Amino acid sequence: MITSTAPLLDVRDLTVTINRDGRLVTALDKVSFFVNPGEVLGIVGESGAGKSITGAAIIDLLVPPLKRTGGTITLAGTRLDQLSPKAMRSVRGGRIGFVFQDPMTSLNPVITIGQQLCDTIQAHLKLGGSQTKKRALDWLDRVGLPNPDVQFKRFPHQLSGGMRQRVVIALALCADPVLVIADEPTTALDVSVQAHILELLRDLHRESNVSMMLITHDLGVIAKMADRVAVLYAGRVAEISPVGELFSAPKHPYTRGLIRATPMPSATGEMRLDQIPGAMPGLGAVPPGCAFNPRCFRAQGDCRATIPPLHHEKSSAFSCFHPLERVTA
Amino acid sequence: MSASDFLILNHVSKVYRRNQSLLERLKKSESGGTKAVSDVSLTVRYGETMGLVGESGCGKSTLARLVSGLMAPTSGEISFPPNASGNKPRLQMIFQDPYSSLNGRWTIEDIVAEPIRVHKLRNGRAAIRARVDELLVQVGLSAADAEKYPQEFSGGQRQRICIARALAGEPEFLILDEPTSALDVSVQAQILNLLRDLQKNLHLTSLFITHNLSVVRIMADRIGVMYLGELVEEATSEELFRKPRHPYTRLLIDAAPDMDTSDRSLHPIAGELPNPAFPPSGCRFHTRCPFAQDICRNTLPPQKATETGSMFRCHFDLDLSNASVFPPAAKVKTA
Numbered sequence: 001m002i003t004s005t006a007p008l009l010d011v012r013d014l015t016v017t018i019n020r021d022g023r024l025v026t027a028l029d030k031v032s033f034f035v036n037p038g039e040v041l042g043i044v045g046e047s048g049a050g051k052s053i054t055g056a057a058i059i060d061l062l063v064p065p066l067k068r069t070g071g072t073i074t075l076a077g078t079r080l081d082q083l084s085p086k087a088m089r090s091v092r093g094g095r096i097g098f099v100f101q102d103p104m105t106s107l108n109p110v111i112t113i114g115q116q117l118c119d120t121i122q123a124h125l126k127l128g129g130s131q132t133k134k135r136a137l138d139w140l141d142r143v144g145l146p147n148p149d150v151q152f153k154r155f156p157h158q159l160s161g162g163m164r165q166r167v168v169i170a171l172a173l174c175a176d177p178v179l180v181i182a183d184e185p186t187t188a189l190d191v192s193v194q195a196h197i198l199e200l201l202r203d204l205h206r207e208s209n210v211s212m213m214l215i216t217h218d219l220g221v222i223a224k225m226a227d228r229v230a231v232l233y234a235g236r237v238a239e240i241s242p243v244g245e246l247f248s249a250p251k252h253p254y255t256r257g258l259i260r261a262t263p264m265p266s267a268t269g270e271m272r273l274d275q276i277p278g279a280m281p282g283l284g285a286v287p288p289g290c291a292f293n294p295r296c297f298r299a300q301g302d303c304r305a306t307i308p309p310l311h312h313e314k315s316s317a318f319s320c321f322h323p324l325e326r327v328t329a
Numbered sequence: 330m331s332a333s334d335f336l337i338l339n340h341v342s343k344v345y346r347r348n349q350s351l352l353e354r355l356k357k358s359e360s361g362g363t364k365a366v367s368d369v370s371l372t373v374r375y376g377e378t379m380g381l382v383g384e385s386g387c388g389k390s391t392l393a394r395l396v397s398g399l400m401a402p403t404s405g406e407i408s409f410p411p412n413a414s415g416n417k418p419r420l421q422m423i424f425q426d427p428y429s430s431l432n433g434r435w436t437i438e439d440i441v442a443e444p445i446r447v448h449k450l451r452n453g454r455a456a457i458r459a460r461v462d463e464l465l466v467q468v469g470l471s472a473a474d475a476e477k478y479p480q481e482f483s484g485g486q487r488q489r490i491c492i493a494r495a496l497a498g499e500p501e502f503l504i505l506d507e508p509t510s511a512l513d514v515s516v517q518a519q520i521l522n523l524l525r526d527l528q529k530n531l532h533l534t535s536l537f538i539t540h541n542l543s544v545v546r547i548m549a550d551r552i553g554v555m556y557l558g559e560l561v562e563e564a565t566s567e568e569l570f571r572k573p574r575h576p577y578t579r580l581l582i583d584a585a586p587d588m589d590t591s592d593r594s595l596h597p598i599a600g601e602l603p604n605p606a607f608p609p610s611g612c613r614f615h616t617r618c619p620f621a622q623d624i625c626r627n628t629l630p631p632q633k634a635t636e637t638g639s640m641f642r643c644h645f646d647l648d649l650s651n652a653s654v655f656p657p658a659a660k661v662k663t664a
Contacts, residue, residue, distance in 0.1 A: 046513035162601055190384040191540070191584045195597030198586070202595070217514065220586035224593050244590045261518035263543035264588055273547055275518035279483050 007034035008211050009058070009179055014071035016050075016057050016235075018283060019064075025284035027066060028053050029235045032310065035179065040205065040212045042226030042243065044219060044258075048280050049232040051215045055181045058213075059096050060088050076178060094124040097172030097210075101184035103164035107156040113167045114140075114152030117174055124175035139170040144200060162193035166200065173204060180205075181213045186221065198225060219262050223247060231255050234281055234291035236307075241316035251318040254292045290320070298322045334410055335418070335502070335534045336373040336396065341405035342366055343391055363606040365391040367558040368405070370632070373536065378528060380549025380566065381538045382581070386605045388558040389538045393506045396536060397422055409502075418502045418534075419448065421495035425507035427487035431479040437490055438475040441465065444498035464493040469523060485516035492523065496531070503528075503535040509544060521547060542585055546570060554578050557605055557613045564639030572650040574633075574641035576618050579649040612644065620645060 016028035028050045035041045045051045056062050058073055058080065073080040080091065092098070100106035108116055117136035121127060127135065133152075140148035143166040156164055165185065172180050182201065186194040198221065205212055214225055222229055222243065229246045231238045231254065239252040250256040260274040278295040281287060290308050293299040300322065308319040346362040366388040373379045381389045394400045396407060397420060409418055421444070424430040431440060441461045444450075451457045462472035468489040479487055488508065495503060508524070509517040525548065528535060537548050545552055546566055553563040554577065562575040573579045583596035600617040603609055609616050615625035622644070630644045 046515060160601055190602065191542075191581065192384060192598035193601065195584045195586070195595045199595045199597055218586070219514070219588055223588045223590045224586045224595055247588055247590050258514060259588065261515045262588065263518070263521070263541070263547050273518050273521060275522055276515040277519075279485055279516060280513070282483075 008037045009035040010074040012072045015069050017069045018066050033230050035211050038209045040227045042222040042229040043215045044222050045232035050235040055183045055215050059092050094175050095178050097177035097180040099172045099182040099185045102188050103168045112153050121174050139174045143170045165197050179211045183215045234286050239318040251323040252320045253296050253298050333374045335375045337408050338371040339406045341369045341402045344403045364558050369560045376532050378535045378549045380545035380552040382545050383555035387555040389555050393504050393538050397504050419500045420502045421498045421500035422504045423491050423495050423508045426511050441493050441497050468493045488520050503533050505537045557608050562641040575643050577614050
C-alpha cells in the first residue's frame, strides 16, 4: 500500500551511542523508518534489540550515557532533532503522546489521576479551568473508567493495573497528539486485561485517526494491531513489511525464526517450536557484517564481511544478502 | 488411588492471614484472610507433566510452594504415595527469574554441586566435579563454564544453569514455576525444547506452572486451569484445547492474540479479575461469565467428572468446542 501523502514521522539513519568509560558503543545503528498519517507501525524485536531506545530517542528522553549522535527525525515537517530542549518539552505530551510499559511507575503516586490529567491538558492546550476539568472527565470516560467523577479524585494505588494503564492512555491522548508511541503497553498485564487495553487503543485510534508506533516483543499483539511492522535486531532494522506479508512471507531469516520460535498452534492444532540457536549479541559485541550471521542458517562469506544495506522493494524493505524466497506451498 | 499416582492433593486450601490488631487478638475474633488456594484436589501420575495455568493472583505459585513443602497448607493434605523402594521422591524446583535465583558470589561449579553435596549423591571432589561437567554439557553449556560466575551469562544461559542445578539433585519430581516468562521468544524456544528433551530422557514427573497457554500446551500432558484460587477445569492437553468445558477456559484460550493477520478481532474477557481477598459468592467466575444465571450467583458449582477422566466446575454442561458459541461480548464498562 503506497500512499501519496508524505509520511507523518520520518526517521532517517537514527544513531544512538552509549559512552562506556570513554569507549563509544553503538546501541542503534542507522535506523530508518517512517510512519504514515493514521497508520499503526509495529516495532518488534527481542530485549536489547533497541526498540525502546528508538521510542525514547524520538521524543529525546534518552537517559545518559545513551546519546543520539546522528540521523534526522522529522515530524510533519518539523525537525525534532534540531529543537531546543524547551521546544521539545511542548512536543512531548503535546504533539507526541507516550504510553509506557509499567503504569505504576509512569504515574505520579502522590497526585490524583484527575489532577495529572488536568496538568497535562493545561500545559498543552491552554484551556480554562472548568473546560480543563470537563475534558479530563471526558477522557476518563472515553478510556472506560466507570464513574469518572469518583475516579477523578483517586490516586494511582487505588486502581488496578488495567485501570492504571487506561489512565496512562488517557494522559497520552488528552492533548490531541498527532502521534502516540506505545512502548510495551500490555506487557505488564494479564491476558484478559491485555485484550481490553488493545481493544481500547484500537477504538481510540479509529476515532481520532492518530498515528501510532506500537513497540512490543509479542508477535500476537503485532498481528492484531499493526498495519506495517519493523523488525529490529541488535540495533538495526532487519525488515519492514506490511503485516500480512511479514507473517505469510517473511524475507529476513531472523523474522521467520522469530515467528517459528513463538509457541502457537498451527491450523491443524499441532504445536511446533523451532528455536534459533545462540542469543542476540550484547551491546558492543555485534559481530562484523550482518548482526544475525552467527545464528543464521543462510549465512555465507559476504554476510560476515559487510553489513547488508536496507534493500527497498515495492512495499517492504529488508537488509539481507540472501533473503528467503516467497514460499508458494 | 491407583499404583501410578505420584502426587495427590486432597482438598488443599491455603489462607494468607493478615496481621491482627491487638484489639482483634484480645477479642479472639476470627480474622479474615486471602484464600489463595481453595479446595484444590489434583492427582499427578508417574512420568506425567501436569500444567497449571491462570492469570496473576489465581494461586498457581502458592500451589507450587505448597507442593514443594515451602509452606504448609491451611487445610487438606498433600501426599506422595511411597514408591517401590519406600522412599519419598526427591524434588527440585526451577524458578521464574534466573537473575535472582543464582548466587552471584558462587561459581557455577559451587551452584551446581550444592545439591550433589547436600544429598550426598557423589563422594570426593573429583567425582563431584565430573558430575557437574556432565550436567553442564547436558543442558547445553560447556565444562569450562564451571569456573565462571552467574554474571557472565545471559538470561537463557542462566536458566540453563538453574536447570543443571535442579538436575544435580537427581530429582524424580520437578516443579517449574514460570521457567521461561523472563526470557525472549527465541531463547524461550531453546529452553522449552531442552526441558522437553530432558523430561523424555529422564522420565521426570513435573508440575509446570505458567500463564502462557501456548507454552503449557507444548509442555504438558494434562492441564489444570485455575481461577481465583480454585481449580476450575482439568483435562488432558489435547482435550482442553479441543473441547473446553468451563467458560473461563474458553475465554482464556481466545483472549491471547494469535498470529493470524486475516482475522484481527480481539476477545477480551468482560470485567476485571476480582480482588482475591473478596471472591464473589457462588461460582467465582459468575461476574465475568457470559452464561451466568441466578444459580451461579448463589451456589458453588460442584466438581463434575467426565467420562474421559477430566474435571470441571460449572453448573452447566456447555459445548464450548467452538469459539463462535459466545454471545457477542457487550462493551462492558469495567470496574
